[in-house]
Amino acid sequence: MTVRRVMPILTSAAIEESRDFYALLGFEEVMNHGWIMTLASPAQPAAQLSVMTADRTAPVNPDVSIEVDDVDAVYAAVLTTGAEIVHPLRDEEWGVRRFFVRDPNGRVINVLSHRSGHDDD
16 A cells, blocks of 8 residues: 555635635645645645535545545555544545544544546545
8 A cells, every 4th residue: 555645634614815825835726626625835746735614525524634546455454443434435526535534543534545537636
């Protein structure tokens, strides 16, 4: 299993204001679905953060996203540990396959893989 990207997720109703603020730090908007916006550094595209009002299909907002190359394998491994699955493994309409799991610190982790032909979360 390979980790492709780790991205913090900030819960906020101030998406536009957040975009403007983080632009001061060198970030640019690379994706915006209205309820979640992702910002990235043009110089380091893997340096990203997202701002989310409320997750569209899950019961809670995650604290961080971890993109992996094989989400199904990670899901199977996590299930063997007895960790709390907060949102079951599923394909989302915006092109990702994902699940949420609670880590030992109580944080909700969005584990995902992009489905072929899609580039945004």
